[in-house]
Amino acid sequence: MSTSGSDPSAADRGAAESATLKAMEEERIGLFIDYENLAIGARDDLGIQFDFKPVADALAERGRVVVRRAYADWSSFEKDRQMLADNQVELIEIPQRRGRVRKNAADIKMAVDAVELAFERDYVTAFVICTGDSDFTPLVQKLRELNKRVVGVGLKASTSAMLPPACDEFLFYERLAGVEIHKPKREPKPDRKAERDETERETPRATDDVVSLVTTTLAGLQQSADGSVRSSSLKRALLRKDPTFSEADYGFRGFGELIRHLASNSIVELTDEGAQGDPLIDFPSDAEHSNEFSLLAEVIGNSKPQPLSGLKDQMRKRQSGFNERRLGYSGFLRFVQAASARGVVELKWDDEAGDYLVSVAD
Numbered sequence: 266m267s268t269s270g271s272d273p274s275a276a277d278r279g280a281a282e283s284a285t286l287k288a289m290e291e292e293r294i295g296l297f298i299d300y301e302n303l304a305i306g307a308r309d310d311l312g313i314q315f316d317f318k319p320v321a322d323a324l325a326e327r328g329r330v331v332v333r334r335a336y337a338d339w340s341s342f343e344k345d346r347q348m349l350a351d352n353q354v355e356l357i358e359i360p361q362r363r364g365r366v367r368k369n370a371a372d373i374k375m376a377v378d379a380v381e382l383a384f385e386r387d388y389v390t391a392f393v394i395c396t397g398d399s400d401f402t403p404l405v406q407k408l409r410e411l412n413k414r415v416v417g418v419g420l421k422a423s424t425s426a427m428l429p430p431a432c433d434e435f436l437f438y439e440r441l442a443g444v445e446i447h448k449p450k451r452e453p454k455p456d457r458k459a460e461r462d463e464t465e466r467e468t469p470r471a472t473d474d475v476v477s478l479v480t481t482t483l484a485g486l487q488q489s490a491d492g493s494v495r496s497s498s499l500k501r502a503l504l505r506k507d508p509t510f511s512e513a514d515y516g517f518r519g520f521g522e523l524i525r526h527l528a529s530n531s532i533v534e535l536t537d538e539g540a541q542g543d544p545l546i547d548f549p550s551d552a553e554h555s556n557e558f559s560l561l562a563e564v565i566g567n568s569k570p571q572p573l574s575g576l577k578d579q580m581r582k583r584q585s586g587f588n589e590r591r592l593g594y595s596g597f598l599r600f601v602q603a604a605s606a607r608g609v610v611e612l613k614w615d616d617e618a619g620d621y622l623v624s625v626a627d
Contacts, residue, residue, distance in 0.1 A: 292391040292414065294326025297379050298335035298354070299396035302372065302437065304342060306397060311439055311446050315345065317352050319443035320395065320418060323436060327416065328391060332382060336371045378403045383411050390414060394432075397424030398482035405431040417508070435508040475515045475523065476532060477590035482506060482532065483546060484594065493536075493545040496524055532591060548592070557592060558609045560584055561601065562625050565610065571621035573601060573612075 300315075307315040322329050329363060333354040339346055340360070349356060357378075359371040382389055392408050394401055397419030405415050405428070405475040417424075417432040421439060429435035439446055482502050486494045500520050503510045517523040527533045536545040564579045565571050577597045580587050589600035601623060608626050615622045 277489065293389050294324055294328045294391045294393055295332040295379065295382050295386070295389045296324065296330050296334065296354075296393045297375050298333075298397065299371065299375060299394075299398060299401070299574045300335045300342065300345070300349075302396045302423070303418075303420065304337075304345060304397055306423040307438065310420050310422040311444075313444075313446065315353065315438075316444070317349060319438070319441040321352055322443060323418075323441050324393060324416075330393075331389060332386075334375075336375045338371075341430065354584075369430075372398065372400050372509065379404060380407060383408055383413055391416065393418060394420070397428060399425030399427040402427050402431050409433070429508050432508045434504050436511075437509065440511060440513060458485035472590065473591075475512070476527065477588065478510075479524075479527060480508070480532065480548075480590055480592065480594075483548070493547060495543050496520065496535075496546055497543050499524075499546055557587065557589075557600075557602045558607065560587070561604055562609055565623055565625050567625065570611075570613070570624040572618055573598065573621040573623055576601070576623060 302416060304315045309315050320564070321330075333352070335349055335354050336357045336359055338359050339356055357371075359374060366627055375477065379392060379394070383392070383439075391414040393416045394405060395418040405417065408415050409431075414434075415432045417428055417435040418438060419435070421437045424435075425438070428543055438444060479499070483499055484496060485541070486498065486502055498534065511524040512518075512520050515523065517526065524533065524535065524544075528535045531549055534547050535550050536547070560583060561576070564576060564583065577587075577589075589597050592600065594600040594603065601610065601612055601621070604610045604627075611624050611626050613622050614620075
């Protein structure tokens with residue numbers, strides 16, 4: 266005899282299936298650590314002992330780590346063995362023989378193991394390669410060819426310039442939450458480059474830089490894809506442009522806080538539709554830019570058509586903070602073209618002048 270009403274067991278099965286699907290959407294991460302590179306870099310460049318916990322915390326925010334391996338001659342890192350073992354890291358021994366340093370042996374073993382895992386474990390969707398050594402760049406490229414997401418982790422001072430651009434994302438160890446930097450034991454020679462590096466390490470980057478980066482990226486996404494752009498898509502595109510991008514460098518605790526800041530300054534507009542916590546991002550309506558278009562018309566005035574080159578400087582003399590990138594235009598020409606499309610100005614190419622000529626529309 267059947268009974269009416271909802272079936273609790275069916276509801277439980279539905280909840281379990283939903284949780285399973287959500288878990289399957291998570292990244293399954295294979296972690297490979299070139300321990301000598303990180304440990305010596307932390308000691309010499311930062312004056313601290315390498316701590317695995319900040320790395321573990323950063324990866325916990327990105328997915329589930331299913332493989333953890335660290336490679337080194339562990340006789341040189343006796344104090345670190347227990348710390349890594351407590352964090353369930355498998356220690357791969359690469360012993361030295363006959364007094365010779367076998368760093369390349371560790372590199373080769375780590376690369377072979379990573380590629381082998383990529384072929385044998387399809388469920389591993391992302392690889393985290395902890396090193397700053399450019400020798401691992403071919404490994405990163407091969408893993409990406411195999412459709413694996415690759416995140417790099419390294420010390421800024423000892424990371425090759427070749428490695429970060431090869432990754433989908435690159436995390437500098439000293440910028441991770443929980444890393445406390447002390448005075449380096451080995452002082453760099455006082456020169457201007459060192460001073461610039463130190464200033465960059467301690468001081469957040471200018472907000473104008475991130476405004477230009479976000480707006481030009483958003484404009485590019487809107488051009489290449491029909492429809493609105495979600496916050497998550499924008500963040501992925503920013504990382505593709507610059508794998509070292511981190512909103513924390515600009516003083517924001519998260520990407521959501523950054524875009525809310527931009528929205529509060531009328532640089533972008535947010536609409537909560539569909540996916541919770543992943544708002545749609547767009548530029549404000551044309552009315553929001555009417556002041557800038559009017560300024561352009563004022564600079565041109567009723568005189569004869571003005572060459573495009575030089576107009577931007579004239580606008581900045583009247584409004585020092587003018588920057589077309591803040592409005593989502595990739596260049597000043599695109600801004601003037603937008604003004605022309607809205608009937609504010611007229612834009613024509615002049616062969617004799619070798620420049621565009623801009624005049625106020627009738």
